[in-house]
Amino acid sequence: MTGDVAGNAAGNAAGNAAGNVAGNAAGNAAGHRAAVAGVAAGHPATARVGLSVLAAGGSAADAAVAAVLASCVAESVFTGITGGGFATYYDAATGEVTVLDFCCAIPGLDADVTGTSMMPIDVMFGTVPVEYSIGGASVAVPGVPAGCGEVHRRWGRLPWHEVVAPAIDLARDGVALPVQQARTLANLAQALAYGAGSAIYVRDGRLLAGGDLLFHPGLDEALTILASEGPSTFYTGHVADLMVRAAREDGGSLGPRDLAGYRVLPSPVGHAGLHGHRVFARRDDLGEIVATIDGLPDDLAALGPADRTVTLARALAGYGPQTIGNTTNVTVVDARANACVVTTTLGIGSGVWLPGLGVHLNSMLGEGELITPGLAPGAHMVSNMCPLVVLDADGHLTLAAGSAGASRIRSALVQTLVNVLLDGDDPDTAVGRPRLHPVGPVVHVEPGHSEEQLSALASAGFQVSGWADRDHYFGGVTAVGESGAAGDPRRGGAGVTL
Template sequence: MQRIIKGKSYYASLASILLASSVFLSCVGNHLGKNNSGEFRNGMVVSANALASEVGIEILKKGGNAVDAAVAVQFALAVVYPNAGNIGGGGFMVYRSAKGETNTLDFREKASAAALRDMYLDASGNPIVEKSLYGQLAAGVPGSVAGMEEAHQKYGKLKWEDLIEPAIHLARDGFKLTARQANELNGLKTRFTKLNPLGTALIKDVKWVEGDVLIQTELANTLKLIAQEGRKGFYEGPVADFIVAEMQRGGGIITKQDLTAYKAIWRKPINGKYRGYDVVTMPPPSSGGIALIQLLKSVESYPLTRWGFNSDSTVQVMIEAERRVYADRAAHLGDPDFYPVPAQKLIEDSYIKQRMSSFNWQTASTSASVSAGEIAPTEHEETTHFSIVDRDGNAVAITTTLNGSYGAGVVVKGAGFLLNNEMDDFSVKPGAPNMYGLVGGEANAIAPGKRMLSSMTPAILSKDGELFMVVGTPGGSTIITSVFQTILNVVDFNMSMQSAVSAKKFHHQWLPDEVAVEDKALDSLTTVKLKSKGYKLVPRGAIGRVDAILKTKWGYYQGGADPRGDDKAVGW
């Protein structure tokens, strides 16, 4: 406790200091290790919020490694980015050491032991959408705290409590809202009021405005317990009592036994190659890793560089690859602890070649004609991603989520954090779409203790034994295609990291049979050519919020922070 009090003056002023970020970053620019191109030698953090990115950099400067910084950033995001940063959700971590060791950590949420296969269906067997999206019953057992402790115990260097200290102060002393955050909170006031009759710090009598200070005292107290007791401070004791009481208030089913039984799991990474680059990414229950490798292999034989970025030929082959990969996702992917996922078969070269063999340049395939491949006999878009590299070259890619923006909309009274609505990521009814329009089958059906399928795709690329890229994004079903396009933008189209992240994107996911296109992603001629072949192009808003780091051939770190949000890349 003495350490926390001693650090108060520093961390209490952190938020106000960072509001003058342009001044701060001009100072950072004079540090040894930065070249004239805005690239950094000693480390980098790219996250959805400038405050969280600065917290991570401070940990690196104090001698912490990438995992230490990741823990600090995760808890800081739980305070300053409440729509997706969390301690009430879960996620995945991809790790690569400076020596090339790789590992992946699954801290995805789980269904309660009381979960039932048909728990969100009405008497006629039809999905009751509201039940899996909002309120206490929509929540899975959270995994973030257990995941961060597991990562720290295996790879961390600094003291656990020191890593959570910045988040405690940001919650207790408050931070200033961005214009985007103020608008979000105002827009959700009715929902928050309905779902939180006992009140929450996220509700204000008058409208929130940019610059308002959000103080979260209950969350600060929860973070103190986690700092002092580790996972026990969350999954046991007062916080567990608050969670169970919240369940009882709103018809939820998570119990103390569910909480104490939760474990984060180290899993064997999914590995693949693309044009000489080694790709390491998440295995199931992430669908993203397998899908990403499938997509890369599906387009590798085509001359994308010659065709050019977002040309009609480039876009067409990418759409057809996406159509087939998302069909496979629906049929074959789920929690490997409950379902025999044919992971290696799905990424075999011969299988992928066979899947692309039905592709016809003259006309669009129809999703009705593209079923999942024969292997063997029998996510709203508010996730968040951050990428970190330390001075030694250790790298971490972490994607975490509450599922929908601000999760289930329920703040645990007394504990101050939002519950996730991850139960909607299960196939509530095989063949019925979830909130992202994703369709699933038996592999992702609800079962007690099961982890729901995810599209999260944290990934790390290397070449010839050297780190090359750390990448990931939020975006629900668009996560996989956004990471895919960002990699192609760098490898095939020779973009800088920031340009690759900022580039306009498109997305196809098998069903519905349409291509979502960001404004100005495709020029008029490309649009005409694709439509003439039968592709249905549908305009939509921003796709993804990629946060990525590229290591240049000169050994500098180059950040890409997505301009679609308040994201920030900070290096030193």
Template sequence: MRRRPFALLLFLLLPLAAPAQPLTAQRQMVVAGHPLAAEAGLAMLRAGGTALDAAVAVQAVLSLVEPQSSGIGGGAFLLHWSGGERRLTAWDGREAAPAAARPDLFLQNGAPMAFEAAALGGRAVGVPGVLRMLEEAHRAHGRLPWADLFAPAIRLAEEGFPVSPRLARAIAAHAEALRADPAARALFFTAEGAPLAEGARLANPALAATLRAVAEQGADALHRGPIAAEIVRAVRSHANPGVLTADDLAGYAPQRREALCLPYRAHVVCGPPPPSGAAAVLQILGLLGHVEMPALPPGGADAAMALGEAGRLAFADRNAYLADPGFVPVPVAGLLDPAYLTGRAQLLSLDRALAQPRPGNPRRFGPAPPAQPAQPEGGTSHLSILDAEGGAVSMTSTIEGPFGARLMVRGFFLNNQLTDFAFAPESEGRPVANRVEGGKRPRSSMSPMMAFRDGELEVIAGSPGGARIIGYVARAMVAMLDWNMDPQPAAAQPHMGALHGVVELEEGTAAAALAPSLIARGLPVEVREMNSGLNLIRLRREGGLARILGGADPRREGAVAGD
């Protein structure tokens, strides 16, 4: 393949970390979880690349600089808007269970394993999907040569980059598990055995070699041949072994799907279908469409009550119904049916909370499956991109984590994404929809979203945060679409939203002060840290001209880069 060096040359001229990131642009923009990743994506746009080209470059750099959150050993959901063709496409690069995985994968002596016992090692490693997905999407939506897209990440991996405060904290917090893996120990600790400190220079030559192979061979470099063999060996030889095989890696295929869309006042909001979390985000918005949200003060108890109750109802449905539609019937159309949402919305009250929200009964579906108990979710990153031709990407990527299964192969971590399945395959004597099955993709909370008005793209949104992603993204959409906020204040505003049956309020913010009022209305409330990573873009059209506004969540180290 003939290479064009323009993207690489542009990146070499960029500083390793821009001292200030623009929040407004006129032509194009990248908002990503790390400044180096955002700058790599912008370099691709400046070289004439599309939003999809930029997304590949951003993910490659995130694999290096944010290894605790996402990487080529994991999976992703991607929403792509083709501005010229006005076509919206959802891409599913979610990890899949190995063919030999069985419903009892996370049972020990008939009982569910402790989460950490299940999550560390080979047992929970799913077949990675992000590279295959990006490769297929690049064929459909890319312009620059595939190999050029990895040049920034290869250069940074070889030369090194300064360890960020967040990465330093993550290494220290998970030092014991990281030391247990020889490759991770060699990479993230000093010769004296101390975790790398903030500002230390970190090079990853093994990852540079892997990315060079991917640049030259495509995703086959990871799914076939020596790297694939090493992945299988690491998974199956661990003390907590998994069942992944070379055939699983070779046979993985991403899914190209129709996006889910739902009208919300003057807008249409869209995201990927299950097993992503977007259906739950859309349910929350569909319920809030029956509440006068624009009239409610954004930081007030009534807004928190509405967001909390709508979230509790959406989670009740999610925990019963949502799973991989290739394996179980998922009544998505029924869950988003206007008549069904209208009926569920009658349960909402700003004065008194529901005692215990239960799943509804979408028409023609029958009794709800038993609900899956809550389990931890984490280790994720999000990127939002708009190119100069109006093309856009919203992509949420993950290895679960932090640091996935704590298994490092050739410079990158393997995911532990199978822990997103239900550990107990049955409840109340009936199968749980999200139980483990060979080839199945686990239910996800990842919710890359876009919003349109009069057929024109207006918002690109998403966040990391485990199961809290659903509430983070729904609240950000309300902030922009109902309260007309720009992306930066929308990303920064205090969190208030549901996680399963509890309404959480962000500690250390004005939201925490709402607890007494909400408790008095009957809401179960928890005040806690809520570590979102919202990366948002909004287009404001005025007088025939469009301003592009970006917002990066101040709770993390995301950055906005644009022209």
């Protein structure tokens, strides 16, 4: 069945072994739970959908899947149903941490068509230019439908159609575009408002602004098909046929064998210690988040603000190229202390849409830095995405978090973890604090850092690039912890508790 995990039993045994937490089941049986039940997401509507599913008796997985599908409606400047992603699930009863890889895959199993050249565009994040490419040749094999199906199959409690239903309702009515996401739209208009996208993101001759209604005609029908036929329709059914036709008519190589052969995969789980806690996440992300945390000095908590800022800048420097692919994240903790964190991306969108269904195809092949040597047709692409959970010394859930932001994901998550675990911040405070992000010798800095911190960075040899405003460039963290849930204000996010 499409979306099943290849080598299911053996793969999961190996992947979960790294995520086992000794003694956790006994602790949870005694009723100990640190993190509150709640949902954090990149849009208030996304968070509300997740919370409604929790309130209806759904599990963390049910709520996360419902919220991910809602994000494909409310956060289409960041993600979409034809994108890909990763899910990290914490099972409070067993103490297992599992990571599922449903990232987009390389097409090419159908040898009858070779993709043409892509259309290059330049995207500006503040003053930072990043090259990208769009068009049918940028379309990779999607993973979101299969990933959502697999998360629900493993850990869901509610019927599939009930989990999809809230996103259908959202798609019928449309949602308000947050001011922060309107800024993202302006940056990515070359891809999002290209071709059929202009009818969605342009109104009365101008791009949608903050507060305008974002509406995708036909997306409710696509989600209704998903609800009734299941994820397989995107791989061997009606929607699959439409995707192949649309991508190939625009010069892409996506084919029927590519879609039919797609599988969700287990991803190795790594962990690192931080201030008496253990952080669990996928082990092979491009940002090497687990390795970065593991390399932080033991005395980090004792350092003053200036020294800590320099230490973090050095720890975060030097990990891979600057990438831009837009992403979003959903974080859910249920009343049983299970956590499900899901990060998804569409790239920035290929400019290719499914006629009549309001579905934008991904542009993952257009992010050249993600096409690493040795990736053969059918292989999953690499990624910076890294949803994670944090457990205390007794194995109880303290924090669940993930971030959007491509190559800034590592910086955003590490700084948020430091704010929570070392400084005792609640999630809202931790997510909102000013961030920095190094790119080579330059460290980009949000307003709010002191003169002492900026001087220390300069003295340490960094070129300091100060930003005038808090910006979505610096990531989009969503987190649920002991004292609440928080969405990132940089992207119009929201956190709600049960």
